[in-house]
Amino acid sequence: MSQPSDTLHNPMSLAGRSLLVTGASAGIGQATAVLLSRLGARVTLNGRDEGRLADTLSRLTGEGHRVAPFDMGDLDAIPAWMKEQAALSGPFDGVAHCAGIQTLRPIRIFSQEFFDQVMRVNLGSCLALAKGLRQKGVRAERSAMVFISSTAATAASPANIVYAAAKGGIIAATKGLSAELLPDGIRVNCVVPSIVMTDLIERGFEKLSQEQIDHLQRLQPLGFGHVDDVAHAIAYLLADTGRWITGTALTVDGGRTA
Numbered sequence: 001m002s003q004p005s006d007t008l009h010n011p012m013s014l015a016g017r018s019l020l021v022t023g024a025s026a027g028i029g030q031a032t033a034v035l036l037s038r039l040g041a042r043v044t045l046n047g048r049d050e051g052r053l054a055d056t057l058s059r060l061t062g063e064g065h066r067v068a069p070f071d072m073g074d075l076d077a078i079p080a081w082m083k084e085q086a087a088l089s090g091p092f093d094g095v096a097h098c099a100g101i102q103t104l105r106p107i108r109i110f111s112q113e114f115f116d117q118v119m120r121v122n123l124g125s126c127l128a129l130a131k132g133l134r135q136k137g138v139r140a141e142r143s144a145m146v147f148i149s150s151t152a153a154t155a156a157s158p159a160n161i162v163y164a165a166a167k168g169g170i171i172a173a174t175k176g177l178s179a180e181l182l183p184d185g186i187r188v189n190c191v192v193p194s195i196v197m198t199d200l201i202e203r204g205f206e207k208l209s210q211e212q213i214d215h216l217q218r219l220q221p222l223g224f225g226h227v228d229d230v231a232h233a234i235a236y237l238l239a240d241t242g243r244w245i246t247g248t249a250l251t252v253d254g255g256r257t258a
């Protein structure tokens with residue numbers, strides 16, 4: 001017969017953990033921050049919009065949370081910024097990197113400036129955060145990173161090629177980093193969502209006809225996702241439930257790529 005303590009054990013508990021969430025001012029990042037706080041974590045909230053970060057802060061459960069506005073496109077400054085944040089929040093047991101940008105743009109209007117911006121914010125930031133987290137004093141003894149890729153990388157996504165390439169790069173970076181950061185006690189995984197209704201998607205849909213939107217919905221047998229569907233997967237990978245998982249791309253897509 002199990003002991004009473006077994007029935008209380010929650011392998012997804014994050015009690016006592018210090019976690020950094022980027023993109024916490026909106027969408028998936030905000031939902032993730034709220035969930036991680038409910039699971040007991042102290043959360044450092046990153047984004048650029050201080051008003052929206054304050055709104056996220058007001059939604060969190062528990063104490064010890066902070067906001068830390070910073071531009072994830074400023075790659076060379078990220079490691080020093082993380083050192084400052086760890087000094088204030090404590091070494092990070094994990095990072096949920098949810099900041100990202102998407103602008104639909106057909107290849108006929110491709111430009112170097114557009115490429116640099118999309119690659120820097122979506123993919124470069126993952127690498128700079130990995131460099132930052134592995135520093136002594138920034139990571140806890142065991143730590144985990146979760147990036148957000150996209151089914152744009154694994155199923156054709158027209159007029160979205162640079163974003164798709166950045167998101168494909170995240171899957172490749174996840175695998176390489178998982179091996180490179182193993183000696184530092186850092187697990188590295190990513191989630192691969194299909195369409196979840198957020199500001200990012202609503203902005204994209206403004207450029208599409210109703211017929212195109214209906215087509216996108218039909219591509220996902222389980223319909224469009226909810227931000228919590230992705231937040232749950234991120235929490236699973238950060239918590240002890242993910243302790244034997246590294247280098248994985250976890251598809252969370254309502255059956256889009258099944």
Ligand SMILES: NC(=O)c1ccc[n+]([C@@H]2O[C@H](COP(=O)([O-])OP(=O)(O)OC[C@H]3O[C@@H](n4cnc5c(N)ncnc54)[C@H](OP(=O)(O)O)[C@@H]3O)[C@@H](O)[C@H]2O)c1
Nearest residue numbers: 023025026027028047048049072099100150195196198200
């Ligand atoms: N929604 C989907 O269907 C979907 C599907 C697959 C993958 N994804 C990925 O999931 C992630 C979150 O998407 P979402 O739909 O939640 O987007 P969203 O609602 O537009 O939120 C994006 C977040 O990223 C932050 N951000 C953007 N640029 C930043 C920068 N330079 N520095 C710091 N923070 C920055 C924004 O904060 P500020 O504005 O305050 O800076 C905001 O908090 C992205 O990586 C996206 O590519 C989304």
